[in-house]
Amino acid sequence: MLAELILAAFQDRFQHPPLLVRAPGRINLIGEHTDYNGGFVLPAAINREIIFAVGLTAGTTVRLFAYDNQETYTTDVRELAPGPTHWANYLLGVAAQFQRRGLPLQGFDCVFGGNIPMGAGMSSSAAVECGLAFALDTLLATRLDRLELARFGQKAEHEYAGVQCGIMDQFASLFGRAGHVVRLDCRSLDYAYFPFDAEAYYVVLCNSGVKHSLASSEYNTRRRECEQGVTVLQQYYPEVHSLRDATLEQLEKHQVELGEVVYRRCRYVVEENLRVERACQHLLAHDLPAFGKEMYASHAGLRDQYEVSCPELDILVELARPLPGVVGARMMGGGFGGCTINLVAANAVEEFVAAMLPAYEKQTGIALETYQTTIVDGVGALSPVAVS
Numbered sequence: 001m002l003a004e005l006i007l008a009a010f011q012d013r014f015q016h017p018p019l020l021v022r023a024p025g026r027i028n029l030i031g032e033h034t035d036y037n038g039g040f041v042l043p044a045a046i047n048r049e050i051i052f053a054v055g056l057t058a059g060t061t062v063r064l065f066a067y068d069n070q071e072t073y074t075t076d077v078r079e080l081a082p083g084p085t086h087w088a089n090y091l092l093g094v095a096a097q098f099q100r101r102g103l104p105l106q107g108f109d110c111v112f113g114g115n116i117p118m119g120a121g122m123s124s125s126a127a128v129e130c131g132l133a134f135a136l137d138t139l140l141a142t143r144l145d146r147l148e149l150a151r152f153g154q155k156a157e158h159e160y161a162g163v164q165c166g167i168m169d170q171f172a173s174l175f176g177r178a179g180h181v182v183r184l185d186c187r188s189l190d191y192a193y194f195p196f197d198a199e200a201y202y203v204v205l206c207n208s209g210v211k212h213s214l215a216s217s218e219y220n221t222r223r224r225e226c227e228q229g230v231t232v233l234q235q236y237y238p239e240v241h242s243l244r245d246a247t248l249e250q251l252e253k254h255q256v257e258l259g260e261v262v263y264r265r266c267r268y269v270v271e272e273n274l275r276v277e278r279a280c281q282h283l284l285a286h287d288l289p290a291f292g293k294e295m296y297a298s299h300a301g302l303r304d305q306y307e308v309s310c311p312e313l314d315i316l317v318e319l320a321r322p323l324p325g326v327v328g329a330r331m332m333g334g335g336f337g338g339c340t341i342n343l344v345a346a347n348a349v350e351e352f353v354a355a356m357l358p359a360y361e362k363q364t365g366i367a368l369e370t371y372q373t374t375i376v377d378g379v380g381a382l383s384p385v386a387v388s
């Protein structure tokens, strides 16, 4: 078991007892690129996770060990700064947030590893951030609430990884609930859990196997384009603080001034927020086929209006669409690669996977990986909690 391997690796290297924590990745059923626009998302934590073993030490040294690539990184809590080691930055960025808040950070040892594929749009980075944030909060007895831990993760991403992400991924990792998706209002941060009927329909992810290098820079560009749209609208509608407040009528009225590209970006976001609202109603009515239609529309918007899809993701959606039992499919997460999320009738999953594997490989030359997901609880401790 993964947790046993991580524990053994920690004891081997550091010879003191750690706290064990698990931090899940996430899916998002619908509501993409809406979080940083103050809008709505519908994510869930899944059974792909990062396991942490973390223990405090007496001094100020931080020793990190990435189990998956067997790399180490050592620094000092007095010298936290983004460095050349990509994976370490997510952890250092979180540790730095404790200091920012004036909390007494001390040295610690950390081993982590997991089974969330990297770059697949399942938020391995948010799991890494939230797992360490939870572990340090527990060990330092700082008693922060989960929302604050999510914000620590988001800030780490902004400041140490250079991605101006929203709050969805960190929120899902920390607030996930088994058997439920969570509808989050990313402005008020009000949230509600919706039961997800995993008996009848499964969520199956198809990993395109690509991650195009422009993902981070284009992500930040989209965010800027949305802000530009808000700046234009605010001149006429002071009540518009984010695209969450904008209407299609307002956008249409100022289409020329917004410019062709910004107009399309804004239109996608406003429409996607409406889709999340409708999708939640379909979920409550147990109408998964209607829910799936919103997913297809979401993909079309991400592809044509928001332009964050890529040929491989479009191929996956089109291959899935005609298959028996498939009610919805779309790209998931930031885009430019990673996974599609597919809603498939439980009795059709085997056939779905058997059809997708050869068809995708034939069209792209890339071997397809699929993951059948289970919705689990958010971040939590695995071992008895030993606080300092």
Ligand code: GAF
Pocket (backbone or CB within 6 Å): 031, 032, 033, 034, 035, 036, 123, 165, 166, 167, 168, 169, 333, 334, 335
């Ligand atoms: C990435 C980001 F981290 C999220 O905040 C969100 O914006 C998502 O892309 C797109 O919906 O996962």
